[in-house]
Amino acid sequence: MEFTDVIESRTSTRTYRGKEVEDDKIEYVLECARLAPSWANRQCWRFIVVRDKEKIKALSKTSIVNRWLRKVPIIIVACGDPTSSGVNNNIDYFAVDVAIAMEHIILAATDIGLGSCWIAAFDEKKVKEVLEIPNRIRVVALTPLGYPAQKSGMSDKTIKLFARSKKRKNLNEIVRYEKW
Ligand SMILES: Cc1cc2nc3c(=O)[nH]c(=O)nc-3n(C[C@H](O)[C@H](O)[C@H](O)COP(=O)(O)O)c2cc1C
Numbered sequence: 001m002e003f004t005d006v007i008e009s010r011t012s013t014r015t016y017r018g019k020e021v022e023d024d025k026i027e028y029v030l031e032c033a034r035l036a037p038s039w040a041n042r043q044c045w046r047f048i049v050v051r052d053k054e055k056i057k058a059l060s061k062t063s064i065v066n067r068w069l070r071k072v073p074i075i076i077v078a079c080g081d082p083t084s085s086g087v088n089n090n091i092d093y094f095a096v097d098v099a100i101a102m103e104h105i106i107l108a109a110t111d112i113g114l115g116s117c118w119i120a121a122f123d124e125k126k127v128k129e130v131l132e133i134p135n136r137i138r139v140v141a142l143t144p145l146g147y148p149a150q151k152s153g154m155s156d157k158t159i160k161l162f163a164r165s166k167k168r169k170n171l172n173e174i175v176r177y178e179k180w
Helices: 001-010 023-034 054-060 067-071 095-109 124-131 154-162
Strands: 043-050 073-079 138-148
Touching: 001 095, 023 043, 023 073, 023 095, 043 054, 043 095, 054 067, 054 073, 054 124, 067 154, 073 095, 095 138, 124 138
Parallel strands: none
Antiparallel strands: 043 073, 073 138
């Protein structure tokens, strides 16, 4: 796809077909994450690919609003090791590092016809329990991966309506030139 088409067609996908995602596609999106920039190139991110149905079900229960995750084919859990990143101006850069890499995954997935959805509403402690993640590691985000269904399900439609998901501010509301 052209880059602009990737940006424009990316959307949060919450309804998936049952079709399995090929291993080479998973590897491709992870490779795109691997190439992301990071604090002092420390690459503090770690990703867990979850395909086990019982674990996916358990992850879906770590959030009240994201129960729809129980039906997705794959979840990628994006973690960061804060000891491998830095802090500047009170900003924890491990979260930034992981967010950049996660967006690489999301855009790469879009490019090859896979759906995804940034997930932040989860109970980190419970996610860590399900996946046996060590204490020092932080869970920054989750995304499902899979082939989007032709028709959106109920939770997808409701969230999209509630979040007015295709509405964006105009450039003149978010950009200033030369000073605040
Ligand atoms: C930091 C962040 C957290 C989000 N958390 C959730 C979430 O927990 N559950 C969910 O269904 N969508 C979540 N979203 C998706 C947003 O609702 C979605 O990106 C927004 O409504 C715009 O819609 P679009 O992605 O389809 O363009 C999250 C997005 C971001 C960037």
